[in-house]
Amino acid sequence: MHVGPETIDYDVLLAGVKGDIGFTSKDFVDAMNYSLKYLRKLMGADESYQPFIIPGGGTSAMESVTSLLKKGDKVLVVSNGVFGDRWTSIFSRYPVEVKTVKAKAGYYVKPEEIEDEIKKEGGKVKLVTLTHVETSTGIREPIEEVSKRIRDYTDLIVVDGVSSVGAEVVKAKDWNIDVYLTASQKAIATPPGAGLLVLSQNALKYLDDNVAGYYLNLKNWINVMQSMENGKASYFSTLPVHLVLMLKKAFELIEAEGIENRIKRHELVSSAIRKGLEGMGLEIVAKAPDAYSNTVTGVKVSKVNPNDVLSAITQEGIELAPGVHPDLAGKYFRIGHMGWVNLNDAISTISALERVMKKLGEPINYGEGVKAIQDFLS
Numbered sequence: 215m216h217v218g219p220e221t222i223d224y225d226v227l228l229a230g231v232k233g234d235i236g237f238t239s240k241d242f243v244d245a246m247n248y249s250l251k252y253l254r255k256l257m258g259a260d261e262s263y264q265p266f267i268i269p270g271g272g273t274s275a276m277e278s279v280t281s282l283l284k285k286g287d288k289v290l291v292v293s294n295g296v297f298g299d300r301w302t303s304i305f306s307r308y309p310v311e312v313k314t315v316k317a318k319a320g321y322y323v324k325p326e327e328i329e330d331e332i333k334k335e336g337g338k339v340k341l342v343t344l345t346h347v348e349t350s351t352g353i354r355e356p357i358e359e360v361s362k363r364i365r366d367y368t369d370l371i372v373v374d375g376v377s378s379v380g381a382e383v384v385k386a387k388d389w390n391i392d393v394y395l396t397a398s399q400k401a402i403a404t405p406p407g408a409g410l411l412v413l414s415q416n417a418l419k420y421l422d423d424n425v426a427g428y429y430l431n432l433k434n435w436i437n438v439m440q441s442m443e444n445g446k447a448s449y450f451s452t453l454p455v456h457l458v459l460m461l462k463k464a465f466e467l468i469e470a471e472g473i474e475n476r477i478k479r480h481e482l483v484s485s486a487i488r489k490g491l492e493g494m495g496l497e498i499v500a501k502a503p504d505a506y507s508n509t510v511t512g513v514k515v516s517k518v519n520p521n522d523v524l525s526a527i528t529q530e531g532i533e534l535a536p537g538v539h540p541d542l543a544g545k546y547f548r549i550g551h552m553g554w555v556n557l558n559d560a561i562s563t564i565s566a567l568e569r570v571m572k573k574l575g576e577p578i579n580y581g582e583g584v585k586a587i588q589d590f591l592s
């Protein structure tokens with residue numbers, strides 16, 4: 215029940231157990247081919263979008279977005295927490311102009327506030343970044359609504375879907391998003407090591423003459439991706455070959471479950487967990503139910519040290535994640551519910567939390583959390 219890396223299915227792990235696999239091998243090229251195509255489907259993109267699988271993870275995918283920027287471009291970062299702020303840190307390393315609009319911890323920046331912010335910047339910016347689910351607090355941004363509001367005021371809309379893709383509704387094309395990105399270790403539930411992106415045709419126009427460096431410059435990777443999708447090996451820098459074999463297996467499992475079913479399962483498990491927390495009388499970090507995410511829930515504590523909760527519940531066989539938002543330091547922890555989580559995980563987590571918190575002295579309604587889940591489910 216961590217916020218990533220997630221528990222990995224054994225069939226996925228075993229798919230990577232290959233002693234002898236090169237970057238030109240048929241197995242690898244086939245796995246790239248399948249995974250690139252599947253990425254479009256998972257992101258709600260059509261054939262016109264270019265998929266990328268690059269080494270690294272969420273942050274390498276984020277930094278590769280500098281491949282779309284020229285010197286002096288104006289970028290607006292919409293930040294709901296730690297990972298939103300990461301965009302500001304990245305862009306500050308490049309010769310572009312960065313503005314950041316921030317939400318208080320537990321809230322998201324409203325679509326109208328983003329529009330107002332762009333209007334303050336003269337009504338036009340080159341690129342806007344959004345974080346679909348802010349992992350530091352579990353807050354979900356309403357991407358479709360934001361895109362409708364700001365599409366005319368910006369050339370490019372980029373969405374960090376690291377904690378959403380594979381667990382939330384994602385519709386890159388219908389929502390008119392230029393870049394949707396994620397990482398291998400979250401709701402897709404493969405090991406860490408790859409950044410995954412899709413770019414619209416509009417985004418691809420900006421690849422020439424950009425401020426990005428060498429390794430994360432998507433201009434250097436695009437031929438490899440196109441070649442692999444045509445079934446031909448190609449090289450720019452060595453890709454994480456074993457991980458890509460696992461990615462293919464994970465995508466096959468996702469396809470077998472069905473993307474919509476997978477999203478519904480995440481919605482059900484996350485709702486059950488929140489019912490349990492409410493039954494216990496605990497406060498959720500996300501302030502408005504429309505900001506609840508399918509993947510992460512921040513939980514506030516009033517008396518105990520959240521790190522003590524994490525240590526004690528690990529002894530019960532459940533791993534949760536620490537709170538990382540600086541404004542809420544020492545006041546909360548996080549429950550991750552993504553990947554292969556099910557209702558039994560939700561019930562075990564809440565029942566273990568009840569025992570642990572009672573023992574540590576946090577005031578809770580003992581037994582009411584599990585009951586609230588049972589009532590919710592029946």
Ligand SMILES: Cc1ncc(COP(=O)(O)O)c(C=O)c1O
Nearest residue numbers: 271272273297349374376377397
């Ligand atoms: C929303 C979000 N964006 C970006 C990242 C960075 O990803 P990585 O740690 O793979 O670099 C994370 C990591 O947790 C994240 O949750």
